[in-house]
Structures are given as C-alpha cells and as structure tokens.
Amino acid sequence: MVKKYRNFKEIGDAVVIYSDNYINDIEGEKLEDLCASYLDRGFTRIVIDFSETDLVNSIGVSILIGIIEKVRDSKGRISFSGLKRVNHDIFSIVGLTKHIQIFDTEEDAVNARARQGMVTT
Amino acid sequence: MLQTDLSLEKLLFNLNTLAELGEEITSPKDFTRVVKSALYMVMGSFSATKGVIFQFDSDRGVFAPIASKGLGDVGAAHVKLSKETASALTKHNKPIDLKKGEHPVETLGEAAGVLEKLEARMIACLVVKDELLGFIAINGKFSGEDFSVYDCQLLSVMAQHISFSLHSHMLLMRLMHKYNENKGLYENLRRIYYDTIHAFAASIDAKDSYTRGHSHRVSAYSAVLSREMGWSHEEVEGIRIAGLLHDIGKIAVDKTIINKASPLTSYECRELNSHPVVGYEILSKIKFPWKGIPMMTRNHHEKVDGSGYPDRLKKTDIPIGARIMALVDAFDAMTTDRPYRPRLSFREAMDEVKANFGKQFDPDVVQPFLTVIRKEVRREVDNPTIVPLLQEQLDSVSLNRMLEGFPVA
Ligand SMILES: [Fe+2]
Numbered sequence: 001m002v003k004k005y006r007n008f009k010e011i012g013d014a015v016v017i018y019s020d021n022y023i024n025d026i027e028g029e030k031l032e033d034l035c036a037s038y039l040d041r042g043f044t045r046i047v048i049d050f051s052e053t054d055l056v057n058s059i060g061v062s063i064l065i066g067i068i069e070k071v072r073d074s075k076g077r078i079s080f081s082g083l084k085r086v087n088h089d090i091f092s093i094v095g096l097t098k099h100i101q102i103f104d105t106e107e108d109a110v111n112a113r114a115r116q117g118m119v120t121t
Numbered sequence: 122m123l124q125t126d127l128s129l130e131k132l133l134f135n136l137n138t139l140a141e142l143g144e145e146i147t148s149p150k151d152f153t154r155v156v157k158s159a160l161y162m163v164m165g166s167f168s169a170t171k172g173v174i175f176q177f178d179s180d181r182g183v184f185a186p187i188a189s190k191g192l193g194d195v196g197a198a199h200v201k202l203s204k205e206t207a208s209a210l211t212k213h214n215k216p217i218d219l220k221k222g223e224h225p226v227e228t229l230g231e232a233a234g235v236l237e238k239l240e241a242r243m244i245a246c247l248v249v250k251d252e253l254l255g256f257i258a259i260n261g262k263f264s265g266e267d268f269s270v271y272d273c274q275l276l277s278v279m280a281q282h283i284s285f286s287l288h289s290h291m292l293l294m295r296l297m298h299k300y301n302e303n304k305g306l307y308e309n310l311r312r313i314y315y316d317t318i319h320a321f322a323a324s325i326d327a328k329d330s331y332t333r334g335h336s337h338r339v340s341a342y343s344a345v346l347s348r349e350m351g352w353s354h355e356e357v358e359g360i361r362i363a364g365l366l367h368d369i370g371k372i373a374v375d376k377t378i379i380n381k382a383s384p385l386t387s388y389e390c391r392e393l394n395s396h397p398v399v400g401y402e403i404l405s406k407i408k409f410p411w412k413g414i415p416m417m418t419r420n421h422h423e424k425v426d427g428s429g430y431p432d433r434l435k436k437t438d439i440p441i442g443a444r445i446m447a448l449v450d451a452f453d454a455m456t457t458d459r460p461y462r463p464r465l466s467f468r469e470a471m472d473e474v475k476a477n478f479g480k481q482f483d484p485d486v487v488q489p490f491l492t493v494i495r496k497e498v499r500r501e502v503d504n505p506t507i508v509p510l511l512q513e514q515l516d517s518v519s520l521n522r523m524l525e526g527f528p529v530a
Contacts, residue, residue, distance in 0.1 A: 024141075026158055058138040058165030059158060065263050066191055069170045093131045094168040095264030 014045035016106045019053045023060030044076045047109040051082030081109040146286035156188040168263035176255040200232045207253045216245040216276045245280035249288040322365040329379045340364030342449035345506040349489045359411030370400030382460040417442040424481040444483040468523045
C-alpha cells in the first residue's frame with residue numbers, strides 16, 4: 001500500500017521523506033522529528049529524497065547526522081536519494097557518503113531491499 | 122572526485138561555515154538560538170553527533186550547558202574547574218584532544234569524568250581577554266577519522282567567533298542586571314515612601330470619625346482632575362501625595378474640636394483653622410521628590426475672591442494645585458456626613474459649587490472637574506474615580522439637568 005502526502009510517502013515498512021529547499025538552520029530539526037516519529041511507529045527504512053534541496057550547510061549536516069544516529073540506534077536503515085552534485089560534494093566532505101547508501105532516485109532506494117548493510121567504501 | 126578537488130571543496134565549505142557563523146553571532150536573533158545554531162555549525166563541520174556548549178555561571182561558580190545536541194537532557198551536567206585548571210586552559214587556548222591526554226588534560230580533575238559521560242573527544246575553550254567564558258565539547262567524528270591540524274585550526278577559529286558572541290551577551294546581561302537592580306531599588310524606595318505616606322494619611326483621618334478616607338479621596342480626586350487639566354505624570358504624583366497629606370496639620374488640633382457637632386467657639390475655630398499652616402510647617406521640613414507639596418497644603422483653604430485662609434490670596438496668587446485641592450476638598454466634605462450635618466446630595470453639592478463659582482472656587486478648575494464627572498457618568502473612562510465613591514447613582518440625563526446653568530468660564 002502506498003500513501004503519498006506532500007512531504008512524505010509511505011511504502012510498506014519504508015517511508016520516503018522529501019526534504020525542503022534548504023536545510024540551513026535549526027528549523028531543519030523538524031526533519032529529525034519527523035524521522036523519529038516514523039521510527040516510533042515501526043517504520044524500519046527511511047529514504048530521504050533531496051531532489052528538491054538546493055542547499056545544505058553545516059547546520060543541515062549536523063541535523064542529518066543526528067537523523068542517521070537515530071536510525072542506527074533503532075536498528076533501522078537509512079538511505080539518501082536524488083542528491084544534486086553540490087549536496088553530494090558536501091556529504092562527501094564531511095564523510096557522510098561513506099556511511100550511508102546513496103541512490104540516484106527514490107525508487108532505487110525503496111527497491112534496494114536486497115542490498116542489506118552499508119556501503120563502506 | 123579527486124582528492125585535491127575535495128580539499129578545495131572542503132576549504133570552501135568551511136569558509137562558508139565561518140562566514141555564516143560570523144553572520145549568525147552578529148544577528149539580532151535571541152541568544153539561545155544563536156548559540157544553538159553555532160553549536161550545530163561546529164558539529165556539522167566535524168560531523169560530530171554529540172556536542173555541548175558550556176558557559177560559566179558566576180552565580181554558581183560552575184560551567185553550565187547552554188546548548189547541546191545528541192545527548193538528551195544535559196541540564197544537570199555541570200563542570201567545576203579549579204582556578205588553576207581554568208588558567209591552564211586559558212593559557213593553552215587551543216582545542217584539546219582529550220583522547221591524546223596531553224597537557225592540560227591532566228589538570229581537569231573531576232571535570233574529566235563529566236566530559237567522559239558526555240562522550241566528549243575535543244574541547245575548545247571560549248576565551249576573551251584571558252577570561253575563560255566557557256567551552257565547546259564535541260565527540261569524535263562520525264567518520265571515525267582523527268582531528269587533523271587543519272581541523273584544530275578550524276575549530277579554534279570557530280571557538281573564537283563564539284567567544285565574542287558569549288562575551289557581548291555576557292556584557293549585555295551584566296548591564297541588564299545592574300539596570301534591574303537599580304530599578305528594583307528605586308521601586309522599593311518608592312513603595313516604602315508611599316506606604317509611609319498612606320499610613321500617615323490614615324492616622325490623620327483616624328482623628329476624625331466622620332472623615333474616614335477623606336485624605337484618600339482628596340488625593341485621588343486631585344490626581345484625576347489634574348490629569349484632566351493636562352498635568353505631567355510627575356506633577357500628578359506630586360498632587361496625589363499632597364492630597365494625602367493636606368490635612369496633616371490636624372494632628373496638632375484637639376480631637377474634640379475636630380469632632381464637635383455644635384458650632385465652634387472663636388478659639389476652637391482659630392485652632393482648627395491653624396491646620397494648613399501647621400501642615401505647611403511640618404511638610405516644608407521634608408525634602409519631597411515632587412514640587413509644591415507644602416504650599417498646596419498651606420493654601421488648600423484659600424478662596425479665589427481672597428476671603429479664604431491663612432493668606433487671603435486671590436485667584437492666580439493661589440498655587441493651582443491648592444485651587445484644585447480646595448475644590449475637591451470642599452466637594453468631598455459636602456458629599457460625606459459631617460458631625461454637624463448629614464451629607465448633601467450630588468445635586469445640592471453642585472448647587473453649592475455653582476453658587477460659589479468664581480468666589481470660593483476657580484472656574485478654571487470647576488470646568489475640568491465637571492468634564493471628569495461627565496466622562497465618568499458616560500463611562501468614557503476605563504477607571505472612574507469620583508463617581509463610584511459618591512453614595513448615589515448618577516445617569517447622564519439627570520446629570521445634564523443638574524449641571525445646567527453653570528456659567529461658562
Ligand atoms: Fe483642610
């Protein structure tokens with residue numbers, strides 16, 4: 001069953017969250033709260049889709065790292081999709097790309113059931 | 122992506138973060154938010170998952186958390202540093218890798234335990250002018266990498282930025298504290314002042330069983346009337362105090378004279394009529410923060426035609442405050458019971474005022490007084506003062522009838 005809302009889409013045990021245009025101030029923490037509430041509700045796979053996101057700064061990075069920690073703590077899985085080049089570069093600078101799966105599209109991310117675990121290279 | 126590209130990208134990202142941090146700490150946003158944003162910037166730059174900013178709390182002599190992330194509630198995590206430790210940290214003034222255990226880590230003592238609980242790996246001191254204002258503590262990088270020399274430099278620059286923010290906020294708080302302290306002190310004095318005067322007024326009224334509350338009413342009526350006449354806030358406060366004290370001279374008059382129902386002998390009359398001068402003698406020895414209180418007291422029984430006492434002054438020679446008090450004093454005396462007669466109705470009192478318009482009472486005071494009464498009866502004011510204290514109901518139709526025939530000033 002697929003439920004689609006403006007900012008997120010629920011597909012079985014997975015949820016795709018579409019992040020905002022900018023993740024550059026502490027307001028971005030609502031993304032973290034949203035993920036936390038999905039984890040609480042038993043969702044085990046979280047995909048954050050960045051196709052609409054033009055800017056992630058250091059505050060955004062700290063928020064995303066917070067989300068990754070939360071997902072790990074609750075033994076869930078998290079992946080990113082739809083990264084623009086500039087965002088990919090930033091995630092790579094701060095070392096995020098080594099720790100989570102990154103897909104071109106949200107469909108790839110949702111369908112990547114077979115690939116368990118994390119990409120470590 | 123090539124490694125060299127990444128370095129340039131990293132440099133740009135970090136420069137951008139520094140620029141944003143600079144912008145953030147000089148923004149007019151509230152301090153809590155600024156500190157939180159600053160912490161997130163630091164954590165984002167080093168991909169840290171746990172971090173705290175501590176600030177020195179001089180009241181408690183400890184460093185207390187003012188922002189944190191990834192650690193849940195850290196409100197109780199206080200860090201106590203000895204003077205020696207604080208000065209060692211200030212002198213070192215470089216980010217410290219707790220894992221390496223190099224100097225001055227060994228000076229931390231008990232604080233090391235608190236920091237360990239917070240999983241702190243790096244601490245950066247927040248120092249301005251050799252004063253340790255606080256410090257940032259973050260855990261290791263998410264990527265597991267060590268902190269490079271370059272990372273330490275970046276952390277140091279970010280810490281300097283945040284130090285200045287903390288410093289200016291601290292100065293502002295100190296200023297506010299001083300201001301509030303002074304304000305509190307002043308208000309306290311003012312309250313003591315008012316309390317004392319109210320107690321005094323009550324003791325004056327207590328001498329006269331009929332005039333309970335007279336001084337308070339004269340005070341309140343004078344204040345509302347002078348405000349209607351455009352007096353400043355300070356001037357209104359002055360006449361409010363004068364109203365409370367205007368009969369203070371009665372403390373020297375025998376109680377039996379004050380409460381006498383039958384006509385007074387000429388001696389008794391002289392005694393009673395001495396109260397404005399006695400009051401003046403008392404009050405002129407007190408240094409009031411408001412002007413004119415002794416003279417308003419002295420002249421509150423003068424009449425504009427020059428037939429009053431004690432100085433037989435005419436209209437403009439009588440201080441305006443005394444002319445205001447003369448009217449409201451007589452008005453209150455008429456509308457309350459006296460030893461020698463029951464109270465007059467409002468209509469009867471107004472007829473008296475009308476009959477003595479320009480003789481006993483100043484037309485320039487009577488007119489605004491009528492305005493106040495009209496406004497209160499029509500409920501055009503939020504806090505009516507005079508009408509609720511009258512012992513009868515007034516409506517605007519009968520009021521208009523009662524006030525007919527008042528000469529225009
Ligand atoms: Fe009097």
